[in-house]
Amino acid sequence: MKVLGIETSCDETAAAVVEDGCQIISNVVASQIDIHARYGGIVPEVASRQHILTIIPVVKQAMAGISWPDINGIAVTFGPGLAGSLLVGVNVAKALALAKNLPLTSVNHLEAHIYANWLDSSSSGEKSEVRFPCLCLIVSGGHSDLVLMEGHGQFEKVGRTRDDAAGEAFDKAARILGLGYPGGPAIERAASSGTPCLPLPRAWLKDSHDFSFSGLKTALWHLVHRGGISVADAAASFQLAVVDVLVTKTIEAAKQLKVEQILLSGGVAANKALTQHFLANSPIPVLIPPPHLCTDNAAMVAACGYYHFQAGNTSGYDLDVVPSLSLG
Numbered sequence: 001m002k003v004l005g006i007e008t009s010c011d012e013t014a015a016a017v018v019e020d021g022c023q024i025i026s027n028v029v030a031s032q033i034d035i036h037a038r039y040g041g042i043v044p045e046v047a048s049r050q051h052i053l054t055i056i057p058v059v060k061q062a063m064a065g066i067s068w069p070d071i072n073g074i075a076v077t078f079g080p081g082l083a084g085s086l087l088v089g090v091n092v093a094k095a096l097a098l099a100k101n102l103p104l105t106s107v108n109h110l111e112a113h114i115y116a117n118w119l120d121s122s123s124s125g126e127k128s129e130v131r132f133p134c135l136c137l138i139v140s141g142g143h144s145d146l147v148l149m150e151g152h153g154q155f156e157k158v159g160r161t162r163d164d165a166a167g168e169a170f171d172k173a174a175r176i177l178g179l180g181y182p183g184g185p186a187i188e189r190a191a192s193s194g195t196p197c198l199p200l201p202r203a204w205l206k207d208s209h210d211f212s213f214s215g216l217k218t219a220l221w222h223l224v225h226r227g228g229i230s231v232a233d234a235a236a237s238f239q240l241a242v243v244d245v246l247v248t249k250t251i252e253a254a255k256q257l258k259v260e261q262i263l264l265s266g267g268v269a270a271n272k273a274l275t276q277h278f279l280a281n282s283p284i285p286v287l288i289p290p291p292h293l294c295t296d297n298a299a300m301v302a303a304c305g306y307y308h309f310q311a312g313n314t315s316g317y318d319l320d321v322v323p324s325l326s327l328g
Contacts, residue, residue: 005302009081048084075305159209194232
């Protein structure tokens, strides 16, 4: 079964074709990073206008060499995300479903990130099998969630951020350090030549699986404004503080819940320090998508959509966006 996936939740315009929920046939992503970098963050109106300009060429590129009769369904992100951006993808998906007489299914963006772990991006064709129950850590610019997944479509949120998400914290830290946007890659680059020697706090929030990074960001601000510190050392110290909390609390939750695996997902999962710490410290097997499937893409939407179709979940032409959609 071949599914066309469409993703426009934030500032990437993406389309992909995935077969049987795992095999990537095509995966096209048009990034807006260069456009928004001048503003130091994403401007929603600019993002939605750029999606309008880009979505049709991106879908055509994803469908290059593929006949429409070979497509069995269309999956589209309908939330969470920026309302204007989501509307572009949803309306294009509905139009294509109507024009090509194809079934349509709506996909939660957070759920889609998890399904990046089902995608086979290797040349050897080997792919680790996901085993239930598993604990999913979704870490991105807007989310830091721990979700227990007991089967396809069966989610229970067990932890969340109480303030800044991990990716948001990286963006704010990069701004404090004058490293530019996007913050995650900028912090990681600067940290590579630094030493994590600065005394930055960790919010452990005992008796809870929740996260908090606002106090860490504030502590970094005070250190920087006191002066006399290395930007590289500050970046390395901040990165380690975030990674330490994410890894430690996720492993503790996984042990308590007695899961079979830990699944990483979301843009922050592309951070090498995070993945290395998980692999070095977790007694529970950890699955990590390759970096290009951690960030927003449509292959993960198509993979998730495949399982929606298998369960008989379809959407009508009255499908609307839900910018504040949650998972579990």
